[in-house]
Structures are given as structure tokens and as C-alpha cells.
Amino acid sequence: MNCYCGTNKTYQDCCKVFHLNKGKTETAEQLMRSRYSAFVLADGDYLMATHHSSTRPIKEKKAIVKWAKSVQWIRLEVLETSKGSINDVEGIVTFNAYFFENGKVDVINEKSAFVKENNQWFYLGLSK
Template sequence: MNCYCGTNKPYESCCEIFHLNGGQTETAEQLMRSRYSAFVLANGDYLMQTHHESTRPTKEKEAIVNWAKSVQWIKLEILETTKDTVEFNAHFSKKGKADCIHENSKFIKENTLWYYLGYAENTY
């Protein structure tokens, strides 16, 4: 089975590596893909760890995990990537109704680690 993030690699050779190494990705897109897989797996610890401390929604962790578990994730579609932004569509279904999150995510690299900073545009 291919990784949840949509690459042609198995999860074990793709996002699991980042889930186990604390998010040590080489690019913002790799971090975005690994965060999508973390949503699929409802891995709240990873989502918090890879969210920049200045915008990290620590108090919302449980709600985020509960929401991630309440939907069926369909696919991740990367639309455009720059050095520190990733525009994507995350397709999911809730109670049989298809939906999509469109986001232009901002990332920041501190020392050697990339972090999710927030979004420039978000459409639900």
C-alpha cells in the first residue's frame, strides 16, 4: 500500500520515517505530507511537535485528534510548492459527504527543522 500522503512509496519508507524521527524533513513539502499522514493516523503528538511553538494550538490537540478520527481521509493533492509554502487540497468524507480543505500552508525552518507556521488561505 502506498503512503497516505500520495507518494508511490510505502508508508514505512515515507512518512513513517518522519513520524519516528520527530519531523526531520528536508523540505516544507515533506513536512506537509507527513502532517497529512499524521492527520490520517490521528497522531496528535506529531501534529503538535511539528507545529511552530508561536502558533501551536496545544489546547486544541484533543479536538483536532477527535476531528481527524471523525472523518475518512481520501487523498492529498499538492497544487503548488515553494521553498516555504505548500498549497494543497486534502479530500475527506464525513458522514458520507465528500469535502475538501484547501490551504496555502506557511512553513518556517529553524536550525535544521521545518515547522508548520499557519496558513495564508483556507477554504472549507
């Protein structure tokens, strides 16, 4: 089976590597994809660890995990990546995350900002 994030790799060869190494990805897109897989798996610890400390929603962790478990994740679609490569310190990833909730398909369309600190990527929040 392909990874939850939509690559042609297995979960073990893709996002699980990042889940085990606490989010040490090479690119912003890899981090975004691994965070999507963490939502699928309702891995609140990973979501908090990869969320930048300046915007980390610690108080919302339980609610985030509860919601992630309550929906059926369908697929991730990466629409665009700006910067966020190995040599960058910031990046933007635009994506659609499709899920099934309350009897209907819904989608999160987000343009996410990422920042690299101490050679590690973090999710910052919505891009302005």
C-alpha cells in the same frame, strides 16, 4: 500500499520515517505530507511537535485528534510548492486534502506557511 500522503513509496519508507524522527524533513513539502499522514493516523503528538511553537494549538489537540478520527481521509493533492527546499528557511505549500464526513466528500484547500529553525521545518499556519 502507497503512503497516505500520495507518494509512490510505502508508509514505512516515507512518512513513517518522519513520524519516528519527530519531523526532521528536508523540505517543507515533506513536512506537509507527513502532517497529512499524521492526520490520517490521528497522531496528535506529531501534529503538535511539527507545529511552530508561536502558533501551536496545544489546547485544541484533543479536538483535532477527535475530528481526525471522525472523518475518512481520501487523498492528498499537492497543488504548488514555493520555496521550502533544503536551502530555504521558509516555504509555502498549497494543497487539497479530501475527506469523507457526514455522508459527503469535503476538501480542505490550504496555502500553508512553513519555517525552518535550527535546521528543522515547522508548520506555521495559513499563508497570508
